[in-house]
Amino acid sequence: MRVLAPLLLALAACPGPQPYPCVVGDLTQPPELQLVYRDANGAMMPLANGAMVPLTRAPQGGHIMLVSVRVKNAQLCDATLQAALKDPCTGRVAGLEGRPITWTIAADGFAEPQSPMELSDYANLAVCPAANNTREIDGAPWKLEVKLYQSGGASIDQTIDVTPSCDVSSDPESCRCECRFDCTSTVDAGVPSC
Amino acid sequence: MRSALLVLALALPACGDNASLVTTPDAAPIPSTWMEELAPATGLSVWTPEFEVDAGKEIQDCYFFTVPDLKQGADLWVDRLELGLNTGSHHLNLFRVNTVYGLDPAAGAPVDMNGVSGTVIHDGECWKSANWRDWPLVANDQNSPPGHPVLDWRLPTNVAQRFTPGEKLMLQIHYVNASTQTTPARARGGVNLHWSTDGDTEELGTLFATQQSIRICRSNPTPSYSGGCGLPAGAHTVVAANGHFHSRGQAFRIYGWDGLNTDPPADADMFYKSEHWAEPKMAIDLSVPLVDGGGIRWTCDYQWIEPEVGCAAVDAADPQHAGDCCYTFGPNVETNEHCNVFLYYYPKAARSDITCF
Numbered sequence: 001m002r003v004l005a006p007l008l009l010a011l012a013a014c015p016g017p018q019p020y021p022c023v024v025g026d027l028t029q030p031p032e033l034q035l036v037y038r039d040a041n042g043a044m045m046p047l048a049n050g051a052m053v054p055l056t057r058a059p060q061g062g063h064i065m066l067v068s069v070r071v072k073n074a075q076l077c078d079a080t081l082q083a084a085l086k087d088p089c090t091g092r093v094a095g096l097e098g099r100p101i102t103w104t105i106a107a108d109g110f111a112e113p114q115s116p117m118e119l120s121d122y123a124n125l126a127v128c129p130a131a132n133n134t135r136e137i138d139g140a141p142w143k144l145e146v147k148l149y150q151s152g153g154a155s156i157d158q159t160i161d162v163t164p165s166c167d168v169s170s171d172p173e174s175c176r177c178e179c180r181f182d183c184t185s186t187v188d189a190g191v192p193s194c
Numbered sequence: 195m196r197s198a199l200l201v202l203a204l205a206l207p208a209c210g211d212n213a214s215l216v217t218t219p220d221a222a223p224i225p226s227t228w229m230e231e232l233a234p235a236t237g238l239s240v241w242t243p244e245f246e247v248d249a250g251k252e253i254q255d256c257y258f259f260t261v262p263d264l265k266q267g268a269d270l271w272v273d274r275l276e277l278g279l280n281t282g283s284h285h286l287n288l289f290r291v292n293t294v295y296g297l298d299p300a301a302g303a304p305v306d307m308n309g310v311s312g313t314v315i316h317d318g319e320c321w322k323s324a325n326w327r328d329w330p331l332v333a334n335d336q337n338s339p340p341g342h343p344v345l346d347w348r349l350p351t352n353v354a355q356r357f358t359p360g361e362k363l364m365l366q367i368h369y370v371n372a373s374t375q376t377t378p379a380r381a382r383g384g385v386n387l388h389w390s391t392d393g394d395t396e397e398l399g400t401l402f403a404t405q406q407s408i409r410i411c412r413s414n415p416t417p418s419y420s421g422g423c424g425l426p427a428g429a430h431t432v433v434a435a436n437g438h439f440h441s442r443g444q445a446f447r448i449y450g451w452d453g454l455n456t457d458p459p460a461d462a463d464m465f466y467k468s469e470h471w472a473e474p475k476m477a478i479d480l481s482v483p484l485v486d487g488g489g490i491r492w493t494c495d496y497q498w499i500e501p502e503v504g505c506a507a508v509d510a511a512d513p514q515h516a517g518d519c520c521y522t523f524g525p526n527v528e529t530n531e532h533c534n535v536f537l538y539y540y541p542k543a544a545r546s547d548i549t550c551f
Binding site for chain 1: 323424
């Protein structure tokens with residue numbers, strides 16, 4: 001019966017007609033989290049430490065980073081994804097967003113965004129413009145902190161280095177302006193060393 | 195209750211020709227007190243004409259007008275705003291016109307707004323929020339209960355909003371006469387901007403934030419969305435705030451934030467909560483100091499409900515065509531949802547008013 005417990009948990013249905021199981025993998029095993037981002041062509045790509053992350057024009061304006069996760073050995077029902085872009089020097093947060101994700105179970109046993117082409121299955125991390133920003137965002141190193149909050153409040157966390165980039169934005173010029181310390185200035189604030 | 199309402203309504207002083215009648219479905223007409231017209235030396239009254247909202251319809255109109263030059267080119271300071279909406283309104287937003295994208299004041303039809311000439315764009319581009327993506331917020335109002343169409347907002351001592359002569363403003367009003375909200379009588383919106391006369395020196399700043407790409411779906415009926423927005427360095431005090439969502443919205447919370455901590459915000463930091471989507475509280479008596487270098491966080495909690503207009507209409511408005519009866523980001527009350535923060539603080543950040551999206 002003890003052996004069956006995780007299986008039973010895994011089979012437990014979500015409240016409502018949710019199209020995925022409440023648990024992915026085995027909760028007795030350590031959770032596994034893989035970060036992903038949406039590239040300029042709308043494809044879901046693995047997000048490695050030190051990677052460049054494209055800034056995308058958001059529907060209502062501004063430029064956003066689209067970050068999500070693939071996860072295993074975790075609870076999915078009522079899970080909330082949260083992403084934050086942090087200044088590596090000060091720890092100050094330039095953008096923070098939390099949302100639910102609609103999951104699908106991939107062949108490798110990981111839960112991943114069901115609609116990787118869509119904006120809604122990624123944290124829409126609004127970072128340009130950021131009123132509290134004091135350093136360049138485009139092309140500069142930042143910390144990306146990602147948390148997956150499971151029901152009950154426990155979270156699976158991962159923080160990596162990333163470089164947001166306007167290079168593949170549909171309007172790189174306005175992206176660079178919005179990402180500058182002062183968009184009315186033509187002078188970059190530069191990237192101060194910590 | 196009805197008697198009490200009538201007594202209260204009769205006790206309210208009528209305002210000359212500006213008093214109109216508002217009807218409610220189960221009560222006799224209630225006298226509704228509109229604003230008094232301001233003389234040019236006192237302020238600026240900009241009121242839209244009254245209009246009908248046909249049953250089953252939503253209307254969103256964008257009225258444009260120009261700040262007059264009353265002091266030989268000097269800036270005008272406003273320390274009291276009256277925001278008026280006849281019953282049935284969904285919202286009134288006042289923005290400063292900045293970059294013109296699809297919503298061009300010059301393309302509007304001429305309109306007289308109680309003696310103030312301007313133009314109006316009816317529906318169409320006035321529905322598309324990307325058109326005012328860099329237009330700084332001035333003020334907003336979502337409250338229009340029967341008999342009380344005017345929000346009288348006096349800014350704190352020594353605080354005022356600054357306007358430059360020739361500056362173009364946009365007054366946007368949204369009316370609904372459908373299933374989730376109704377407009378029982380003629381619609382109208384307007385603002386009275388009272389000039390400051392006591393030498394206010396602290397400029398009011400605004401912050402407008404919105405969560406995009408939100409989805410409230412039948413298969414995931416209780417989603418929550420959250421955001422954070424920092425203010426530039428310096429001491430700032432929040433003086434007013436309100437949140438905006440539609441009828442699936444259950445709770446809108448706004449918190450003070452140190453700009454560093456990414457753990458879930460604590461209840462002790464919450465300074466605004468609304469559980470009433472149709473008439474959300476506009477908190478105008480706040481005095482919330484924000485941490486230097488900090489900002490705000492907010493959460494929007496939703497409960498999916500069977501749409502009054504049917505899932506086919508909601509699905510048709512879903513850009514993903516998921517077939518899951520998902521209410522998605524947008525302005526239409528019946529088929530879309532929002533999670534918008536309107537925040538007012540001083541002193542205004544040096545660079546400009548703040549948008550977070």
